[in-house]
Amino acid sequence: VKRVFSGFQPTGDLHIGNYLGAMVNYIALGEKLGQDAIYCIVDYHAPTNPAAYDKDLLAQRTFDAALVNMAAGLDPSKVILFVQSHVPEHIELAWVFSTQTPYGDLTRMTQFKDKAAKLQSVPAGLLMYPVLMAADILLYKADTVPVGDDQIQHLELTREIARRWNLEYGETFPEPQGYLNPHAPRVPGIDGKAKMSKSVGNTIGLLEDEESIWAKIRTMPDDPARIRLSDPGDPERSVVFKFLQYFAPPELVQVLREEYRRRGIGTLVVKQLLMQEMMKTLRPIRERAEELRAHPEQVLGALEEGAAKARRIAQATMEEVREKFGLLRPK
Ligand code: ATP
Numbered sequence: 366v367k368r369v370f371s372g373f374q375p376t377g378d379l380h381i382g383n384y385l386g387a388m389v390n391y392i393a394l395g396e397k398l399g400q401d402a403i404y405c406i407v408d409y410h411a412p413t414n415p416a417a418y419d420k421d422l423l424a425q426r427t428f429d430a431a432l433v434n435m436a437a438g439l440d441p442s443k444v445i446l447f448v449q450s451h452v453p454e455h456i457e458l459a460w461v462f463s464t465q466t467p468y469g470d471l472t473r474m475t476q477f478k479d480k481a482a483k484l485q486s487v488p489a490g491l492l493m494y495p496v497l498m499a500a501d502i503l504l505y506k507a508d509t510v511p512v513g514d515d516q517i518q519h520l521e522l523t524r525e526i527a528r529r530w531n532l533e534y535g536e537t538f539p540e541p542q543g544y545l546n547p548h549a550p551r552v553p554g555i556d557g558k559a560k561m562s563k564s565v566g567n568t569i570g571l572l573e574d575e576e577s578i579w580a581k582i583r584t585m586p587d588d589p590a591r592i593r594l595s596d597p598g599d600p601e602r603s604v605v606f607k608f609l610q611y612f613a614p615p616e617l618v619q620v621l622r623e624e625y626r627r628r629g630i631g632t633l634v635v636k637q638l639l640m641q642e643m644m645k646t647l648r649p650i651r652e653r654a655e656e657l658r659a660h661p662e663q664v665l666g667a668l669e670e671g672a673a674k675a676r677r678i679a680q681a682t683m684e685e686v687r688e689k690f691g692l693l694r695p696k
């Protein structure tokens with residue numbers, strides 16, 4: 366691992382899936398790599414899904430995404446944290462790549478199909494999403510991308526784009542690999558079904574009110590096979606246990622599993638413990654978020670510095686790309 370790049374879309378409140386799937390690794394890799402850990406709030410991605418985009422909320426959500434990352438422990442004086450639209454080279458490289466990427470490679474992307482199926486009118490930008498994502502990563506010549514497993518297919522395409530470019534225009538880009546959190550590659554939504562996603566509304570927000578979180582956990586489905594209270598429960602089938610594993614010490618989870626199987630305890634008790642254990646992780650994040658909220662200049666200042674650092678790398682790569690691509694360079 367030499368250089369890491371990853372990003373969040375400002376499409377809504379960041380949730381525990383984002384935290385466990387991506388942010389935990391952002392922080393760990395950032396500690397190791399410093400300025401070679403590059404994290405971006407990818408605001409130009411947000412409008413590709415009209416269901417999750419609102420021009421009146423975009424700027425605030427972008428700010429909040431940066432704030433939550435900082436509150437969770439990402440130190441912007443160590444890593445590079447910035448906003449995509451502050452570095453216009455992302456869009457420029459995406460255009461270059463779009464001319465080199467078969468249309469059919471994009472229409473077969475699962476995320477495109479899923480999101481497009483829910484829309485009346487599908488923006489061309491939604492199809493282009495993985496090309497912009499490839500540009501985001503390759504602009505920094507990153508070799509490692511901490512993500513949830515929903516992004517693995519997009520990363521395959523990124524590698525194909527890099528490979529194709531290198532063959533045609535000379536060795537330029539590494540072929541980046543995904544970096545998953547083995548404990549939480551795909552956090553399910555609170556209904557236990559689809560992946561937890563900002564745009565689906567099945568989330569537990571990192572900064573969500575405690576009462577609101579409890580209301581969601583309280584009504585989370587149990588093992589669907591457990592109909593009567595006297596039926597034994599299967600912790601493997603319960604999304605409550607899945608969540609508990611993310612937050613509680615393994616010994617506690619083990620004891621509760623046994624009890625649940627023997628139906629020595631009801632789901633409500635497990636849910637109460639889940640709430641308690643989860644809040645141990647979330648509480649310090651909220652406290653730091655509140656402090657940062659009182660000092661927005663700290664967040665904005667960090668983003669400004671981050672963009673300046675990112676731009677230096679991005680400009681150098683883009684100059685190389687323009688040259689190799691055969692454009693007439695100005696005197
Ligand atoms: P949207 O619904 O707008 O696509 P999202 O919740 O999927 O939002 P993204 O901003 O697309 O969030 O993804 C940010 C990062 O979080 C990515 O690395 C993604 O793989 C990861 N991630 C998102 N949801 C989950 C999840 N449920 N489990 C694990 N990782 C996730």
Ligand code: MG
Nearest residue numbers: 374515562563
């Ligand atoms: Mg997503």
